[in-house]
Amino acid sequence: MKKSGFGGAKTKTGLVFESRVELKKLLAALAGYKVVGDIVYFQNEKVAEFYGKNKLYKNLLEPRNIDYLSIISKKLLPDEAILILSGKTLFIIEIKFQEVAGSVDEKLQSCDFKKKQYSRLLSPLGISVQYVYILNDWFRKQEYRDVLNYVEAVGCRYFFHELPLSFLGLPQPKG
Numbered sequence: 001m002k003k004s005g006f007g008g009a010k011t012k013t014g015l016v017f018e019s020r021v022e023l024k025k026l027l028a029a030l031a032g033y034k035v036v037g038d039i040v041y042f043q044n045e046k047v048a049e050f051y052g053k054n055k056l057y058k059n060l061l062e063p064r065n066i067d068y069l070s071i072i073s074k075k076l077l078p079d080e081a082i083l084i085l086s087g088k089t090l091f092i093i094e095i096k097f098q099e100v101a102g103s104v105d106e107k108l109q110s111c112d113f114k115k116k117q118y119s120r121l122l123s124p125l126g127i128s129v130q131y132v133y134i135l136n137d138w139f140r141k142q143e144y145r146d147v148l149n150y151v152e153a154v155g156c157r158y159f160f161h162e163l164p165l166s167f168l169g170l171p172q173p174k175g
Contacts, residue, residue, distance in 0.1 A: 023080045023093060023163075024050060031173040040082070042171045051081040051090065066124055072117050083127065087169045092118055092131045098138040108133065108147050112154035132167075133158040 028035040032043050038055065040048035051060050056078065057068055068075060080093040092115070096108065115131035122129055133151065135158055151158050157167070165172050 023082060027170075032171070033173070040170075047085055047170060048168075049083045049085070051083060052079065053077045056081055060125075061121070064125060066121075068121060071121050071124075076114060076117055076121075078118075082168070084169045087128075088126060089128045089130055089169065090118070090122055091168055092129060093134060093163065094132070095134045096139070097136040105144075105147070108139075108144075108151060111151055111156035115154070115156055131156040132163070134163055135160050137161075 024035050024038075024040075027033050027040055034041045034044075035050075038050040038059070039046060040050070049060075054075075054077065057075065060083070061068055078092045079095050081090055082093065083090045094107075094111075111131050111133070115129055118129045118131070133156070137160065139148065139158075140160065148158060159167075
């Protein structure tokens with residue numbers, strides 16, 4: 001099990017999640033970054049676009065005449081989705097902060113299926129998909145070792161509290 005991404009103050013190399021917070025707000029707070037609507041700028045250069053929930057369909061697929069039902073049978077609604085323009089990669093980011101045992105245990109095991117569905121959906125646009133979880137310390141428990149190993153074995157990723165900018169392929173603020 002990885003030990004990356006501890007909570008704390010905002011860092012220059014990553015976005016720190018201390019609770020369920022919007023990725024837009026975290027990015028906008030970093031030096032050099034500006035978020036206008038769903039567009040992310042770094043030093044006045046457009047670097048990313050947000051497509052969370054239904055915006056993935058309404059703002060990305062529909063304008064390009066892609067009917068999701070001709071590709072997948074059910075609409076998937078990501079917590080957060082950010083398209084990094086330089087790498088043409090859509091990062092599906094699911095934030096799972098747990099304080100008691102519950103259904104989220106099984107949800108972690110669905111990443112392989114969801115990543116494959118998103119990949120099928122976005123392949124006509126030449127966009128690759130990365131599926132990542134942001135987890136709190138609840139998931140550091142030994143009982144999650146197998147599930148976290150599975151998440152990585154199927155090509156998904158997870159971090160504790162922090163999402164590194166380098167993982168996303170976003171520029172790092174200087175200073």
